Amino acid sequence: MPDPDTTAVYAAEDLYADWLDRARRTPGEPLQVRVGEEVRSFEPEVEPRFTDPDHVQAYVDRVLAHLTSTGATYDDAEGRDLTAIPVRVRARRGRRQAEYDGDGVIAIPPREVGGAWSLRAAVVLHEVAHHLTGAGGHGADFRGTHLRLLEDLGLPVQAELLHTAYRLQSLETGVDGDDRTLLRIGKLLRQAERTTNAAERDAFFAKAQALATRHQIALAVARASAQDEERREDPTYETVQVGERGKRSLARFVRLLLEVARANDLKAAIYSDNTRVTLYGFPSDITIVKALYATLVTQMVADGDAHLRSGAHKADVQEVWDARRRRWASRPVHGSTARTAFYEAWTAHVAERLTEARTRARRQVEAEQPPSASTEVALRAKEIEVVDYFDKMTTEHGVRGTWRGAAYAGAAAPSSWGAGTSAAARARLGSEPGLPSGA
Template structure:
């Protein structure tokens, strides 16, 4: 079939990269793409002792897809992720195989066991390839299948492996139908949606630090591409976009703005703030603006949910202050007002999440720079490209400030942390638990 040979070549390349990564755990994987050397830190690939272990893995993957609402509609309204898959041993050793049964309704995956020389197939890269056939109604290895395989890796919390596979497809001349920039934003969006939907803490595989690391790697790749391309080839120029924070009079707008600022700092975006705190205008490269908006939409949802839970628990009542009772003409000790506790909680939450995003960004940048060679005993070419990008954004923001007559410095509102230290500490603890890690839902128990 068309594309089959190229798909197998790409996935052999992908499997080889995963093998290289497994031999040097903890070290970034370096892959040459054209004239540049890209770094990846792929998630650990599960391996299996026999087809029965592969069956258990497939069951967990399908259960995870169903639990997180990752539907794979076959066009008739049937969710293929809800259809069971049976894994059986295969007599031949040279290939794995998948077929779809309608009576009973199920998928059947045939994997050669180790005894007949099938050790090569007892790995997630092969099993997930066959599972992608189950989830994709189209036959063969065309664009729809490849897009399904990439999405499957993303949906089970392996976005870096998806990035690697996407790179392998492109190196072998395959078009996935989605350009690199859009696919990165799709991955980030799926990670954020999973973080919001997942309630089982043992299955929190889509976390914000992973999204930030993906965003940073994408930003670095674009910066290097801009620096090495001719002026006529540069596809992206700085731009600005206004984002609604909330309607006038709504509580906590300044704390929402604070969260936007923390996210923007981690993504090379400058911010102008309306005096009412109802809107902000973001200045930077369009791909970075998209990342900031996606992160903010998800993080603010989580921050508000954590704040609501804190107030419902009544823990904020432990914070007390002296209040003058005019009727009784005496000072009384009372719990702080709920709005004060919420403000303190939000402030600490935003600050701590900002620190975690910044740490994820710094680590991703350091990894990329370390993989680059110095230029004449000076900064690496990646460092130079990143500096050039930052200068371009700063210059653009300065020009927009002059053209739009933007003046003054945002001072926010008075801190509520001193009035509600317990809520401030609770906000920090909740932010530390926010979905910012890199745990894997599938095979986490291993």
């Protein structure tokens, strides 16, 4: 029985490939794509190209190895993880079609018979998606798998481009709208947790924050539209457990959560013992902040542990009062002081990077569509609504006083401060792909 979606999928992917070709011809310049009356701007990751089917084979092997190493699983109806099943690439005699035969074989026409068009990742990953779907056809399951594959390979902008092409052909992908955005943010954060490469981790965090900012702007505009009244969110609050009473570094964990909240339009009230923080704002923003914080605090603690294990903090000395000898003495910095300084520096620099990612995303939105009065009013209305709600709820909850954090520790442990800054900034922000650039 013919697959009714095949023609539309091929049309969408032809459009997607054309966009990638345009981006390739103008490196460093944003790709402008018209979607209805809106012009959107994309900066897609570099698409690998290949010389022959053997080169494609090496790439497919790396793709499957990457999925396995990062814990991404694609199960078939029998519960088998299809990423663990090898795929063989062979040359095809005909030049018009690339094909997955359903038994782990991808046929690619070589350059010699006119198959240059197929020797690119956009075509090859389509066939890999067939393998990972575990079923034939080009339905919603296949399309969702193809999008997920791009995201799992660290190509979220390409995934968004393909998703846009599907939408222009009126094709469903299983998950759309707000839910898809939150899933993509979660996927980026899981990729950041899994990778051991500092550059990739930093890039995933930046992409997650930029995506969150675009999502927040879109929702703010939707809230201001009478046509979207049924989709309006109302502000709410949620209390996040930071740690147990008496646990060390609670104030530093609170500081990190506050910086993430500030970058995502939330207000916060802190419990006096630093064990909990109540977040005030829109539900989708709270969801994003909780996800970002959970990943960032895990990475901060891991980086801090690695710093202390290295022993680098022992190079610092601290002047302390020796009560027994009644004089000042120089002593090595205690591990807890070094950890505190490390956390402070780590948080300060990550806060800068979140803010930079947010600012870039807002500027990109402005570039796509010059700021209109409605957009500006919507963003301002959102800010006012959150502030008014925060003032109302803190009054009702009897919240008083100002959180002062904890004493600054950077001066006491300068090497740990520097190490914290380096750990949070050793890689540039960007759109590095999840596979090596030579893939």
